[in-house]
Amino acid sequence: MSNLFSGPGPDAVFAAALAEGRFMLQQCDDCKKHVFYPRVLCPHCGSPKLAWQPASGQGTVYSTTVVRRKPEQGGDYNVALVDLHEGPRMMSRVDGLSPHEVVIGMAVRAKIIDEPKKGKLLVFMPAQGGVA
Amino acid sequence: MKATDLRGKTAIVGVGLGGLPSAPNRSSMEIQTEAVHRALADAGLKPGDVDGLFTGSSHAFMPALSTAEYLGIRPKISDTTMIGGSSFIGHLLPAAMALQYGLCDVALICYGSNQGSGFGKLKSMSEPQTYEAPYDPRHPITSYALAAARHMHQFGTRREDLAEVAVAARRWAQLNPLAFARDDLTIEQVMAARMVNDPLSTLDCCLVTDGGGALVLVRSERAKDFPRPPVYMLGTAMAHWHRQISSMPDLTVTAAAESGPRAFAMAGLTPADVDVVELYDAFTINTILFLEDLGFCAKGEGGAFVRNGRIAPGGNLPVNTNGGGLSCCHPGMYGTFLLIEAVQQLRGEAGARQVDNTHIALCHGNGGVLSSQVTALLGDASTL
Numbered sequence: 001m002s003n004l005f006s007g008p009g010p011d012a013v014f015a016a017a018l019a020e021g022r023f024m025l026q027q028c029d030d031c032k033k034h035v036f037y038p039r040v041l042c043p044h045c046g047s048p049k050l051a052w053q054p055a056s057g058q059g060t061v062y063s064t065t066v067v068r069r070k071p072e073q074g075g076d077y078n079v080a081l082v083d084l085h086e087g088p089r090m091m092s093r094v095d096g097l098s099p100h101e102v103v104i105g106m107a108v109r110a111k112i113i114d115e116p117k118k119g120k121l122l123v124f125m126p127a128q129g130g131v132a
Numbered sequence: 133m134k135a136t137d138l139r140g141k142t143a144i145v146g147v148g149l150g151g152l153p154s155a156p157n158r159s160s161m162e163i164q165t166e167a168v169h170r171a172l173a174d175a176g177l178k179p180g181d182v183d184g185l186f187t188g189s190s191h192a193f194m195p196a197l198s199t200a201e202y203l204g205i206r207p208k209i210s211d212t213t214m215i216g217g218s219s220f221i222g223h224l225l226p227a228a229m230a231l232q233y234g235l236c237d238v239a240l241i242c243y244g245s246n247q248g249s250g251f252g253k254l255k256s257m258s259e260p261q262t263y264e265a266p267y268d269p270r271h272p273i274t275s276y277a278l279a280a281a282r283h284m285h286q287f288g289t290r291r292e293d294l295a296e297v298a299v300a301a302r303r304w305a306q307l308n309p310l311a312f313a314r315d316d317l318t319i320e321q322v323m324a325a326r327m328v329n330d331p332l333s334t335l336d337c338c339l340v341t342d343g344g345g346a347l348v349l350v351r352s353e354r355a356k357d358f359p360r361p362p363v364y365m366l367g368t369a370m371a372h373w374h375r376q377i378s379s380m381p382d383l384t385v386t387a388a389a390e391s392g393p394r395a396f397a398m399a400g401l402t403p404a405d406v407d408v409v410e411l412y413d414a415f416t417i418n419t420i421l422f423l424e425d426l427g428f429c430a431k432g433e434g435g436a437f438v439r440n441g442r443i444a445p446g447g448n449l450p451v452n453t454n455g456g457g458l459s460c461c462h463p464g465m466y467g468t469f470l471l472i473e474a475v476q477q478l479r480g481e482a483g484a485r486q487v488d489n490t491h492i493a494l495c496h497g498n499g500g501v502l503s504s505q506v507t508a509l510l511g512d513a514s515t516l
């Protein structure tokens with residue numbers, strides 16, 4: 001249990017882990033719920049006792065859209081909301097298939113990639129074995 | 133002391149629009165001030181009579197200071213609560229409280245923007261969201277597209293239903309000489325429009341226009357001293373559950389499901405009592421979500437509800453009678469225009485788009501990405 005009111009804050013801890021290729025989630029010691037995005041207080045119960053754990057990386061697409069973009073600017077891309085196995089939802093992108101083929105309910109797994117100009121980026125890939 | 137004590141205690145005695153349908157080479161402050169001048173003239177007042185100021189802006193960091201200085205007024209109380217486009221309906225609450233407690237005697241709610249002519253696209257002071265920005269969502273349409281996609285998946289809502297909302301708004305706009313977009317529009321045209329963020333096309337999106345709106349409020353005991361028929365605030369309630377779309381608990385249920393029932397409770401009314409409905413239609417999905425959340429139909433049935441022109445002129449439920457943000461105007465933040473259209477309908481001065489026998493109007497404001505929700509019920513003197 002780290003002291004969340006001193007030292008690098010949860011935003012910095014998350015970013016540092018991601019830069020090392022690790023996807024970390026917080027879990028509340030008091031109500032046991034997982035928390036994303038990283039915070040210094042649990043939004044479910046108000047507790048400051050949030051501990052870091054490796055995320056399972058498993059998730060399900062909750063909603064998805066194709067952002068239309070001209071081919072010369074890089075073409076269409078996906079933006080999705082992914083419900084993590086642990087509970088929290090996050091915005092991300094599903095790679096490994098056409099942005100038009102991403103569907104709600106699709107099982108996905110996290111992958112940390114090197115994105116040009118952005119560094120490490122947490123995206124999702126279709127999980128083996130189909131629907132969650 | 134309870135919330136229902138505010139029912140009927142505040143009266144809108146002046147309204148004014150500015151900069152419609154467009155105002156090239158005019159600043160946001162100039163457009164806002166045109167609306168303020170018209171609202172004060174409507175109430176038979178001068179700027180110096182205003183002693184409570186409630187405003188918001190996409191262009192000024194301290195909008196109350198800028199507005200008061202420009203008008204040459206010295207407010208005793210100002211409030212610039214910023215919860216997005218719903219702010220100005222939200223301002224009904226602090227304005228009503230300030231009037232009730234004698235902190236001011238004449239409250240002014242106002243907004244103006246030259247986004248259509250000045251920028252040509254949506255301008256926002258909104259800061260990027262740390263955990264969404266890396267995925268390049270287009271603000272705000274990506275968020276609304278995600279909500280629309282989820283609603284379609286969960287309830288079988290169709291793109292045709294979204295298009296029906298756009299067509300109904302256009303048909304109302306064709307009855308409003310101040311509306312920006314008045315060309316004929318069909319469901320087929322909306323369906324064939326360029327896709328921006330699936331499932332939303334260009335014609336599922338609100339306009340980007342110039343425009344300003346202003347309202348003058350007083351304590352109801354003085355309302356009959358003013359030249360125009362007063363419109364009374366019967367109930368207002370605010371709710372917000374998230375800031376960014378990834379934090380919205382259920383993308384098919386907005387906080388209107390909370391603000392609506394609280395506003396109805398304050399007013400002592402139900403959806404069946406409402407004669408005209410003004411909903412913040414930043415995107416076509418909004419109208420469907422708010423009709424459901426406010427209790428005009430069951431959750432999931434909004435798509436079927438709007439079919440066959442039900443919310444268009446001549447339909448069962450008049451919705452967005454000025455043409456809405458989709459076809460009348462949308463200068464960045466639309467809240468004042470919802471209230472002004474309701475007041476014009478309740479006064480019976482809405483011209484070709486006037487809905488007969490209008491005594492109760494519902495205005496619903498939305499801010500952020502389905503984030504803040506504010507519901508207000510307004511009524512004429514027969515509702516007190």
Ligand SMILES: [Zn+2]
Pocket residue numbers: 028029030031032033042043044045046047
């Ligand atoms: Zn907790």
